[in-house]
Amino acid sequence: MMAYFIPSLQDPRLVASFQRVCGLFLQVEDVGSTNNSCGNGAGADSEQVLRTRPSMNGQWRHTAEEGSLHLQGQGKPRYVVKNYFFYYLFRFAAALGQEIFYITFLPSTYWNFDPYVTRRLVGVWAIVMYLGQASKDIIKWPRPLSPPVVKLETRVDAEYGMPSTHAMAATAISFTFLLATMYRYKYSFALGLMASVLMSTLVSLSRLYTGMHTVLDVICGILLTAVLMGLTYPFWNILDDLQLTSPLTPLIAVVLPFLMSYNYPALDHYSPTRGDTTIILAVASGCTVGFWMNYQYGQTYEPTGPLPFEVPSITPQVALMAIARFLVGISILVATRLIVKTISLKVVCAWFHVPDDMEARKRLEIEVPYKFATYSSIGFVATAIVPLLHQYLKLL
Template sequence: MIKTTRRLQDSGLVASFQNSCGLFAIDGGERISRTDPYRYNKTNHNAAPENTGYKYQECFNGCKNRNSRPKYVVKNYFLYYLFRVGAALGQEVFYISFLPCTHWNLDPFLCRRLVNMWAVVMYIGQVSKDVLKWPRPYSPPVVKLETRVDAEYGMPSTHAMAATSIFFTLLLSTKDRYQYPFELGLMAASLLSTLVCLSRLYTGMHTVLDVVCGALISAVLMTVTFPLWDTFDHLQLTSPLSPIVAVVLPFLLSYFYPRLDHYSTTRGDTTIILGAGAGCSVGYWANYQLGETYEPEGGFPIPIPAPTLDMAVYSFARFLVGILSLVITRQVVKSLSLRVLCFWLKVSTKDAEARQRVEIEVPSKFVTYFAIGFTNTVLVHKAFIFLGLF
């Protein structure tokens, strides 16, 4: 068992997968020691890689250029772009487009289920990373195609966790609500989850063990919580305590996130997720109290309507208006919250180190993304009605 675990955690196994997919490292790039890997941190290009538990030393070839990346050659561009797209399915750009679009153009019920599971799974995954503190694959032999999250720990893969939870939550939430072949949905969920998981190996960001554990943890969480989904949904919409719990609990979980001896982006990312989830939860509660759930009516399961040109135009228009609303909300609330907090604590808004302090970063990001979640679920629909798009 121990031998198998070590094998699955081996960076060489990741490199072998990359080679089999036509991605090869070539000489001339930055050399990174297997016992002393340099971790690139986007927030501080000159920061030492403290979160790996290692200290920076010279590269194998004696270079000290911290901004260069290992060079590589791509011999299979189909797989290159396929896995890059797969990796994007687990990134912020996917969350801020797919989840709101599900609410605006499909079914708010589905979005509610997706956001709830996404927030739970991502919080557990992010905390696990900073508790276990297992490093990412070493380069060389692995080629790293991403930089931002390279400064974080690797176990478990939150991409694998999020993909598994989102696609299978969507499957389980639609099987009794819409008429479609369940086998087809199961195949689609499995293929998309597998694509995201394999993309984490292809991009060199996780070991096989990271990915397998991420998918398994997500599967266990879904299995345990699935019988409670309907009960939680009812309490979330009807309980007078729902908005209080939805705000206080996520904020406390963000503020008392496990502390490290250095700055890590995981706390901020987790706060963003919990803040957005809290905003959506309060928004859904408010919509239910106002009798404006915007959900399909009729006996379930209902047939999926055939797409038409008018439907596509209205959906695209709603998407543009919605995304624009979220972007404006983010910019306004982020600026105001930072100014208020920095004024209160008597620090400059341009002080990057001060903005990383927990008493500034957590409230600012939580309030900003709470506003985004609330705008997504409540205010955007008001705009749709005003513009005649709903």
Template sequence: MACLVRSLCDSQPVARFQRRCGLFPAGGAAGEQYVVKNYFYYYLFTISAAMGQEVFYITFLPFTYWNINPYVARRLIIMWSIVMYIGQVSKDLLKWPRPCSPPVVKLEKRTTAEYGMPSTHAMAATAISFTFVAVTVNQYKYPLELGLMGAFLFSTLVGLSRIYTGMHTLLDVIVGSLISALLTALVYPTWDLIDHLMLNSPLCPAFCIVVPLLLCYNYPKLNHYSPTRADTTTILGAGAGATIGFWINNRYISDALAEAATHHVLSVSGEMLLTMLAKFLVGIGVLVITRQIIKNLALKSLCSWYKVSINDHKALQQFRIEVPYKFITYSSIGLNSTVLVPLLHKLLGLN
């Protein structure tokens, strides 16, 4: 067993997997330069890796809320927030290094300062895909087997992409997927209770602000800078803002925006697809503008308060600036995605 664990942790299997998929080092410092000899695998795994990054979360989760139904989106956001927080904290508590380069070729630079165990890409992919199937299989008519196959394929591709890009060992991916599956199974029986409290409790807004901020400010401290704290704050902020939006919708805005009826058959037409695309483009436009405006305002205010330059990247990495600006920015995005954007859709006649 010990030999098996060491083998799964070793960098050599990662390097061999990369070579078999046509990715080779081409010299340079620490294997930073590489040669691609199989572009099918390169684009397949590069796109799959993006399915576990901000660009996916900020598009797929709002798309689910705007175009599928809020009932599904609420459960996805619950599980995403829980598994990502636990995964990020686990990395900085365990402090297991990423695969060594060389022999591994690393395609990503931003996350090299992070630790490796567990793979939060694998955790998020597993939680989101299987939660999506668990929630929708009773609302829409499609075979359960087909949904499970799709979820397995999605989570497998994301997991393999982390090995291909040189960011994780096989053990990182396996443990991440298993932790996520366990968390999903444990939280599944409480979904309805959490949903009821999220929509109806008068304490929901205060809880969604105070608890995530406490978790962010008490995040495990490292002796070097790592983007895990910033990413965790981003996730908790977006989840908090979206949850407050759910609560506002349920209490003060039309029920049609807050609660979805059970659907059994989806009839897809050209007009429906165009409407979905229009809703998505309008919504993403609002979120991009929100991010730019709130980020700039938050950074300028905090930098002015602490008397540091907005161009001083070291100062911006301090928790007293990084945590509040990330939380304010992404909670605003979450709030606007669930309140402002649906109202705008209604105003534009896109419902």
């Protein structure tokens, strides 16, 4: 039975069925064609929705009685959206799983909430994401085929699919936040659990809706994260104490992630997975050095008083201060990225005597050093420099 059940979870038709239930249909050919189909048996339905005709320039125009046609260019699949609530809900949820969200969300928790929680978020996020990304390029299972699946994202289509790192990141962040705060703050654990389940579920389902993963990819991503968190949770406090107090922390935090990035599993084609993994490890590296330095100089920025803490009330003044800290911090991080990326690219390209172009940036010896330098600087500035600036501007 398992020999049938597990492969069925990899069937792209299962993903296409979920998309159609949520009002997303594939349209491969002109609706006027007798061979038209929209996903697995959706052609007749979509024919009632709109009629398309080629225009003079080879693109497509359409008239719609209901729904909408999103065009992806000549010769590429097109799709029909009949339920915009699910469309925007899952596109938003998919954005929550992007690295850019976590690279802004994690520092924000450091500036506006509790560095104790941030340290655990960064550590678990880095471990889970590295193992998830590396697993993709070791297992090498493809993403769902289109057709029958509608694919709403193109950047990561060159990556392999098993496991879903979006599902892993959302599950790790949600439940790490819950576990790190449940004894530290006074709040309803039931509500916290519901929020964690809701976020991880939305992001996981968004990977099906966008056509990027099979059901098995998503399930395995969640289960793998649960196992990793279960194995590491008893050691969170021990590892946190070590990273703050050990004199070897800066050396280990820089050298080990860099070597892990440089020795990332090789592929026979270029994939953004290695670069994304380098970004994740670099951010964690820079943050760890920042955490260590702050502790050495007595700048922990943690709330004080007896545990558990009261959850701060969100007054207009508190909200404005949080927004100010966020805007100042993000501005500094954007400037850091621009400056360090420009300098590191010039240095690395000059070292290897290659021009700075897109092809050069895909090479291992170029991509890993410049991305590691850029994003480790961002992690360090976010945790060590920005809080000092907040103090100087009296925003703390």
